[in-house]
Amino acid sequence: MSSIVPIAYLFLVSTILTPITSMLLIQTFNFNYKRQSLSQLKKGNNSSQEYTSANIYMDQKEWANALTVLDMQLHKKDNITNYMIAKYSNAIGFILQKTSHGKLAAKYYYYSHQTCPEYSYAKKNLDTLNEKIHKQQIDKSG
Structure with missing residues (x-):
């Protein structure tokens, strides 16, 4: 029983953190795309x-x-x-x-x-x- 608790905890934490990490990555990519567009605006x-x-x-x-x-x-x-x-x-x-x-x-x-x-x-x-x-x-x- 005691060996199941750490595995369940790890599963729970990874289930919660995976969508958050995915959303942060998507936001980072969107931010970089818009920043690149704005820098092109300045020099184009x-x-x-x-x-x-x-x-x-x-x-x-x-x-x-x-x-x-x-x-x-x-x-x-x-x-x-x-x-x-x-x-x-x-x-x-x-x-x-x-x-x-x-x-x-x-x-x-x-x-x-x-x-x-x-x-x-x-x-x-x-x-x-x-x-x-x-x-x-x-x-x-x-």
Whole structure:
């Protein structure tokens, strides 16, 4: 009986500490990711800075702020590459999709893909969204 008590105690302590340790590790990784994003913001070029700040807003699910930053950059169009226009348009499409504006998101994904076909994320997002819309239409009609 006395040999079971230390084993039970060890099991109990490890059961309690494992989830806490996991949560702390996840928080540490998130903190380092955000710190790295902020340091890139300080030393990057302007278009990259704006995209990084929009990503931080998106991580926080502050869709309106992210949309404002991206839309302002998209409409500046001075000295901006097609690749960055595609990134901004794709991110706007992502925000619109997350806020349940699928058809408008599809237009932004399509615009992003047309602007810079090398930016493959827009095509992937457009295909995924079209599959979802098609599935919803089948479910409604069936």
